[in-house]
Amino acid sequence: MSRLLRHAALVVLLSAVAGCSTVKDAKDSVNGWFNGSDSTLSTTGKKAASSSSGPLLKYAATLRVNKYIDQRKQGNPRLLGISTQRIRGVDGDQLLIDQEIANIVTVAIKKRFDGEGYQVLEGSSASNALFEVSGAIKDLTLNVKERDEINIAIETTLKEVATGKVVWSGLVMEKNDRFAGVSGNNKDDVIAYMNRELRVAATKTVEAISASLMASQPELFNLTAGTKPIPGVTVYVAPAAAKAAPAATMTPGYGVQPGAAAPPSAYMPRASATAGLLLVNTNPQRAKVYLDGVYYGLSPLRLEMEPGVHAISVKLEGYKMVTEKVSVRKGDNTEMELNLEH
16 A cells, blocks of 8 residues: 555656646747847858859949948847847847847948949958948837837938049838748847848849939940830830940959950940840849840840840849840841749
């Protein structure tokens, strides 16, 4: 009998211990807190895969990007927002990043300019830039509530370095929200969401600046005046091309070797009297178009090209690059329709 009582007591004791552990584990699982871990949101934990495909040639438009000024109301330069919901790996209600928000925005703007074909100069070469980019962060807040809410307001100014003249100035605003899902967020989810929305704001900023510069100085963008590519619009007639930029504006190391003459197509298409017209369409649109290793802009695109066989490549993030040969005939129109696949 005593043996049975001892066995029963042991069973009760083990059940109590297991019950306490289960309650504690359940509490930790619900709250999402992991004591002793670093709650800081890391922006360097995962690096996006870089693409080495595609030409490295750039526009003749060179610029330097100054560090953006953080004018948000948060006060703390690393504070992204607050959380009232579970975030795995975060202890507390403040969302702190491992670097200043101003650094993150500045890098995002630089990458977007570089991705669009600009020559972003840094270090000692920055003094040779034609344009200077500066700006202020009016808002960049991500609050994790029942839905993840993000607000972005970034002011940007583009100046001519030589004259100090403001070429473009504007404010880009983004506001979005999402449902994180039944399982909630972790630290990487929050950073990925911020980066995705920041890329949208940076893209709008650069596209707006490009539209202004391409209209006023098309010689820096391999364009005939008036041929800024617009989705759904193919330009057949445009004003006469502006005078080509001097070769000195091409920076050594960005598609032209020191001492070498720049190729005739490096700045603008040939005159229509000796050229053929090439119309490039892609599905989906807004793919980057390269002709003979020179980046010309986003599809759909109209180009006046020297007659002959040219190599055309189109790239779009998330799709396979397409490369083909095309024969352009003098005084004739050649139209290409390229379908991109995932």
